[in-house]
Amino acid sequence: MKKVVIIGSGIAGATVAYYLKGQAAVTIICKGNREDSNSMLAQGGIAAVMKGQQAEKGQEPDSEAEHVADTLSAGVFHNQPKAVEKMVHEGPQVIQDLIDQGMSFDRTAEGQLDLGLEGAHSHKRILHAGGDQTGRQLTSFIHDQLTSVKWLTHTFALDFVIEDGRVVGLDYLDENHQKQTIFADYFVLASGGIGHLFQDTSNHATITGDGLAMALRAGCELSDMAFLQFHPSLLDGGKKVQPILISEAVRGAGARLVDEHDCPIMVGRSNQLDLAPRDVVSRIVNEQIQAGHKIYLDISDVVHFSQQFPAIASYLQQNNLDFATSQRIPIKPGMHFLMGGVKTDFSGRTGLNRLYAVGEVAFTGVHGANRLASNSLLEGLSFAKSVAEDILAYRASASQNHQKLKVRQNSVSMILPSRADLVKRTSETLGIIRRPASIRQFLAWLSTFNYQHLDPTCTDREQIETANLCLVAETIAKAALARPESLGAHYLLPEEEEPHESTSTGKN
Ligand SMILES: Cc1cc2nc3c(=O)[nH]c(=O)nc-3n(C[C@H](O)[C@H](O)[C@H](O)COP(=O)(O)OP(=O)(O)OC[C@H]3O[C@@H](n4cnc5c(N)ncnc54)[C@H](O)[C@@H]3O)c2cc1C
Structure with missing residues (x-):
């Protein structure tokens, strides 16, 4: 076998x-x-066109x-x-x-x-x-x-x-x-x-x-x-609450993205309004948050929210986040899919x-x-x-x-950034909006470490994950620089629109 x-x-x-x-x-x-x-x-x-499924009344199959x-x-x-x-x-x-x-x-x-x-x-x-x-x-x-x-x-x-x-x-x-x-x-x-x-x-x-x-x-x-796909709606329940996903199906069921004044943020921005593709919605949510707004999903038009989305409702309740009275869920975008x-x-x-x-x-x-x-x-x-x-x-x-095979790399010593620093810099550089100069600085910073090969003697999972993440971050950064035109979820600001960078390139 x-x-x-x-x-x-x-x-x-x-x-x-x-x-x-x-x-x-x-x-x-x-x-x-x-x-x-x-x-x-x-x-x-799961999206699928299943055989024998009848169209809803008044809808084309x-x-x-x-x-x-x-x-x-x-x-x-x-x-x-x-x-x-x-x-x-x-x-x-x-x-x-x-x-x-x-x-x-x-x-x-x-x-x-x-x-x-x-x-x-x-x-x-x-x-x-x-x-x-x-x-x-x-x-x-x-x-x-x-x-x-x-x-x-x-x-x-x-x-x-x-x-x-x-x-x-x-x-x-x-x-x-x-x-x-x-x-x-x-x-x-x-x-x-x-x-x-x-x-x-x-x-x-x-x-x-x-x-x-x-x-x-x-x-x-x-x-x-x-x-990389950034989802527009992760729960923004404050620092102590794990930011779970608030599914797009909630918008599919009638929820709308609004700001703190209940102004719908997708009106005039896309013909598909709240159901525009994720890259479009994420950029608009990000732009609003950067401008100082709080963004919410207004769920007042979602019929029987708790029955339709029981896991989300129960998570909100467990974390004492009101949605039943306010009919609003605070959200922010986050990394979702590669x-x-x-x-x-x-x-x-x-x-x-x-x-x-x-x-x-x-x-x-x-x-x-x-x-x-x-x-x-x-x-x-x-x-x-x-x-x-x-x-x-x-x-x-x-x-x-192959049991006797003994092909192994020589020992290499890894020099790694702290996970927190890596993740912070990656989020600033390779997120929803990217700037070529920042990406170049990020690559220069990464080049001061040594993560290309795992140290065969290392058994610390956290360190191995950090080395892996560095290698992946480098690959994404190079791929982003190699693509000077924005397309879909890869959104690059032109060089002339870049603000002056203050990020240092030193290790810490
Ligand atoms: C919150 C959320 C909601 C989503 N909702 C939807 C949705 O409704 N519909 C949809 O189509 N997609 C959705 N997606 C995307 C979809 O769930 C994922 O893309 C898909 O499930 C990936 O499946 P996978 O089997 O490739 O990987 P995963 O399901 O992520 O499994 C990866 C596995 O590899 C293991 N692994 C990783 N590294 C190692 C290692 N070094 N050694 C050993 N094991 C390792 C992990 O522990 C895990 O078992 C959602 C994603 C998230 C995060």
């Missing part, structure tokens, strides 16, 4: 395992518990062509159209497979899928489960199907072991912080994005760009790293033999310069199935015994 090691327990990694079930010996490695992922946090749902068109338009046509068509066409079949196995999505009284609306979608096409708990219910359902998988939880993937241009092993820290190596025939990188490179983020604490740094060190090509990633083909193959990448860590070209809401879970599902199929079909030479 083929041996497959999957790094990541989110929707992408779990779905690869689901389709390999019984046909390969699968190990899933994850940094925390199996529930610790962005996938478990997904609220709004939805179509794959329109889902493709909305995805391309939100992505400012920077997407790879063939990849978008593949996701939109194949994704619904994966969802149907899961429904056939017993996954349940929310339905109307008539038994139809209860489809939601989100920004930049021309139709209601968002499937959801448990109201705003789609990610948790979907990912847990898939986990529950994985009865024959070996789980290595609290296990930190470090670096690939490469022999003759092919990945044969993975170095990792086990749950006791001891360094180990696992060997296999195929490796699947499904380690998610980069949220914690930024101060304000919707992402789970385990999401620190490790997989991207591992891929870079292994020599893989990364693409479109300038394109459009770029490790370059793959349609089967998830990277440039490195036997290494696949899937989900948010991968670059398939579907999201273009700005991801359409609720397309990420769909990408994870559809491309994960292709990865599993490719692994099962792969005709390879018999697996060799």
Whole structure:
């Protein structure tokens, strides 16, 4: 039986395992518990044009062509159209497979899928489960199907072991912080994005760009790293409250963005008003906050808010944040999603033999310069199935015994900034608005450290994460400078509009 090691327990990694079930010996490695992922946090749902779904009264029926068109338009046509068509066409079949196995999505009284609306979608096409708990219910359902998988939880993937241009092993820290190596025939990188490179983020604490740094060190090509999605509406509940996401589905259900005087901030700014693409809305929210305003979601037009969004409502209540009386939720933008990633083909193959990448860590070209809401879970599902199929079909030479392999780098001493300083500077430089001179200064500052290779003797997870984040930050900064024109979520102020910089370049 083929041996497959999957790094990541989110929707992408779990779905690869689901389709390999019984046909390969699968190990899933994850940094925390199996529930610790962005996938478990997904609220709004999953965009799909499901067969047999009837159109609402007075509405035209939805179509794959329109889902493709909305995805391309939100992505400012920077997407790879063939990849978008593949996701939109194949994704619904994966969802149907899961429904056939017993996954349940929310339905109307008539038994139809209860489809939601989100920004930049021309139709209601968002499937959801448990109201705003789609990610948790979907990912847990898939986990529950994985009865024959070996789980290595609290296990930190470090670096690939490469022999003759092919990945044969993975170095990792086990749950006791001891360094180990696992060997296999195929490796699947499904380690998610980069949220914690930024101060304000919707992402789970385990999401620190490790997989991207591992891929870079292994020599893989990364693409479109300038394109980061900042979500317009993270909860702004003060310093003591974790800024969870307030889903775009809340705006889809009728909420409006207003300032402290109840003035709607999207009027006159976009034809799509509060449901404009995320990059547009985030820039406007950011601009208003920079101008000294407080921004809120006015939920007075959302029918039965607590029933539609039970997890959000309960979080607000737990943190004593009133929304029922004021009908307002304070928000701010934050880092949400990485459009770029490790370059793959349609089967998830990277440039490195036997290494696949899937989900948010991968670059398939579907999201273009700005991801359409609720397309990420769909990408994870559809491309994960292709990865599993490719692994099962792969005709390879018999697996060799690599247990005695002793190829290791020489010891390197890492010189790292503090995490707080890195994250602060990254947030100032590579956020919603970027300035070329600041990016150059940021790169000069980064160049005073040494983080390109991990010190093989280091077993401190915090330090390894910081080294990984530095490498990813450098890659994003270079990608941003290499793209002098603004496009979608990459928004660059022209040189002449740049204010005088005061940031020092020294280490501290
Ligand atoms: C709050 C929130 C709401 C969202 N809502 C939606 C939505 O409604 N619809 C939608 O389509 N998308 C949504 N998204 C985006 C979507 O959830 C993610 O893009 C998607 O779930 C990513 O799946 P993934 O499997 O690629 O990665 P993840 O689900 O992030 O999983 C990554 C896994 O890799 C593990 N890992 C990372 N580094 C290491 C390491 N070094 N060693 C071992 N393991 C490691 C992590 O612990 C985790 O298990 C949302 C995202 C967030 C944060």
